[in-house]
Amino acid sequence: MAKGRVSIVVERCKACGFCVEFCPTRVLALSSAFNSKGYHPPHVVHPEKCSGCDLCGMYCPDFAIFATKTDPVKAGGDK
Amino acid sequence: MSDSLINDLVNPVEPFLRSDRIPHIWCPGCGIGTTVNSFARALIDSKIDLRSLALVSGIGCTGRVAGYVKLDSFHTTHGRAIPFATGLKLANPKLNVVVYSGDGDLSAIGGNHLIHAARRNIDLKVICVNNLIYAMTGGQTAPTTPDHSTTSTNPYGVFEPSFNLPHLVEAAGAVYVARWTTFHVRQITKAMSEAFQKKGFSFIEIISPCPTLYQRRNKMGDALDAMKYYKEKSKVRHGAPTSEVGMTMTGEIIVGKFVDRERPDYQTMMRAQYTESLGERYVEEPEMVCDCS
Numbered sequence: 001m002a003k004g005r006v007s008i009v010v011e012r013c014k015a016c017g018f019c020v021e022f023c024p025t026r027v028l029a030l031s032s033a034f035n036s037k038g039y040h041p042p043h044v045v046h047p048e049k050c051s052g053c054d055l056c057g058m059y060c061p062d063f064a065i066f067a068t069k070t071d072p073v074k075a076g077g078d079k
Numbered sequence: 080m081s082d083s084l085i086n087d088l089v090n091p092v093e094p095f096l097r098s099d100r101i102p103h104i105w106c107p108g109c110g111i112g113t114t115v116n117s118f119a120r121a122l123i124d125s126k127i128d129l130r131s132l133a134l135v136s137g138i139g140c141t142g143r144v145a146g147y148v149k150l151d152s153f154h155t156t157h158g159r160a161i162p163f164a165t166g167l168k169l170a171n172p173k174l175n176v177v178v179y180s181g182d183g184d185l186s187a188i189g190g191n192h193l194i195h196a197a198r199r200n201i202d203l204k205v206i207c208v209n210n211l212i213y214a215m216t217g218g219q220t221a222p223t224t225p226d227h228s229t230t231s232t233n234p235y236g237v238f239e240p241s242f243n244l245p246h247l248v249e250a251a252g253a254v255y256v257a258r259w260t261t262f263h264v265r266q267i268t269k270a271m272s273e274a275f276q277k278k279g280f281s282f283i284e285i286i287s288p289c290p291t292l293y294q295r296r297n298k299m300g301d302a303l304d305a306m307k308y309y310k311e312k313s314k315v316r317h318g319a320p321t322s323e324v325g326m327t328m329t330g331e332i333i334v335g336k337f338v339d340r341e342r343p344d345y346q347t348m349m350r351a352q353y354t355e356s357l358g359e360r361y362v363e364e365p366e367m368v369c370d371c372s
Contacts, residue, residue: 007088014107017303039107057090058120058264061112063101066090 004052004067006044012064013041019056019065025049028056092119097149104143108302110261110287111141114208115148117264118179121271132175135164137184140215141208144179158188161196164203172346172366175204175275182209182223182284186242190222197251197280199345204274205282207244210289211326218292225328229296244284246321249338254279256321256338260286262309263334270336279344286332297328 006027013035020028020042027050031043042065044050050067057066092115105111122129134152136145137160145152155163160180168176178185185193185207196203212230213219219232222242229236245256255277257270267285274281288294288305299305309332316324317335324333343351353361 005088007090009090012102014102016108016301018108018113018306021303021306037102054091055264057092058116058268059113060116061105061109062103062107063090063092063096063112063116066088066092068088 002048002050002052002070004050004054004069005047006050006056006065006067008041008043009064010035010041011037012062013039014062014064015039015041016061017042018059018061022059023056024053025051091123092116095119095122095148095150097147100147103147105140106289106291108288108290108305109140110210110285110289110302110305111144111208113261113264114206114267114285114287115144117267118148118206118271120268121275124268125272125275127175127275131173132177133164133167134177134179135160135167136178137180137189138215139181139184139213140210141179141181142184158184158190159192160184161189161192161203161205165192165196165201168202169346172202176202178203178205180205180207181214182207182211182244183213183221186244186247187213187222193248194251197248197253197282200252200254200279200342200348201345202278203280204271204277205280206271207282207284208287209244209284210287210293212289212293214289214292218296223326224293225326228293228328230293231296241326243321243325245282245324245337248280248282249321252280252342253282253338254340254342255281255283255336257282257336258284258286258324258332259334260309260313260332261288262306262313266334273336273339277339279342286326286334 027046028042029045030040035041052067052069054067134150136142138157145154160178164176164178213221220230224237227236249256259267270283288302290302313332313334315335316333321337
């Protein structure tokens with residue numbers, strides 16, 4: 001069970017790659033898809049590894065990504 | 080569409096942004112947005128009343144911060160962010176005044192204001208995003224551009240010695256001086272929170288990548304390469320003598336908290352002097368109350 005989840009606002013991304021490079025658990029990769037400005041936004045390749053540390057959100061110069069800690073009680077209730 | 084809209088999670092920095100103006104004009108990989116993230120987290124951590132906060136910035140890439148944050152912000156003329164902020168602080172001493180500007184604005188065009196505000200120890204928090212070049216105007220040599228780098232005004236290499244900003248402001252009298260790079264996001268947040276607690280002239284220099292002008296002309300790769308260089312070559316030395324923290328083009332970057340000292344600030348000194356000279360006759364004006372509601 002992942003401890004956190006990443007949210008990405010793809011239209012804001014400018015594909016600098018900071019989040020992909022500095023994610024401590026290597027959750028992300030740049031995707032081959034384009035956003036409307038022609039950049040390759042990141043996508044989540046290992047959702048189960050996310051710790052919700054929000055380092056991606058701290059690094060993102062475009063405010064396009066952030067991570068939140070999963071609330072264990074709420075997450076259990078969803079399923 | 081965006082994941083965040085579907086599950087109503089909100090980026091912690093979002094409440095501090097004028098979302099209608101995003102995406103911003105900063106280049107892909109520019110470090111200024113990263114410093115804004117740290118600034119937003121520092122505001123959250125230090126639990127400052129946002130109504131008592133004013134952000135002042137000058138002209139330049141970093142000067143745009145004033146337009147993107149949803150705070151009482153003030154985009155001033157070139158180099159004059161500190162004079163505007165000084166006036167704001169003197170007229171309303173209860174305000175927390177933050178000056179958020181670039182190296183060109185603060186140390187070149189506004190260089191005199193920087194040293195005099197530090198000398199008077201006016202209670203300002205100065206955040207200087209240093210990208211080592213005049214970026215918005217096309218990559219001219221700035222006072223902070225390191226030796227031997229190539230710029231549009233020095234195509235054969237910069238030969239002038241550059242400013243060592245922590246040394247300059249310490250010598251002028253700042254009470255809090257720190258330097259970090261955009262790689263050190265958590266440390267920047269902590270430094271900003273500490274500066275908010277400090278009374279007096281606080282100066283935080285943040286070394287930031289400029290992929291479009293500085294790195295491209297010097298064949299230093301993109302912003303990610305700059306971040307990797309910061310990661311590899313920065314050495315944390317708290318309390319290092321600021322005379323030894325000068326920057327070179329490819330050498331070590333000494334980062335850390337260099338100065339944290341106590342000195343009476345401008346208004347404390349003013350009150351003490353007037354009380355000493357005038358005694359009973361010195362009556363403070365009642366504080367101005369602005370009812371903006």
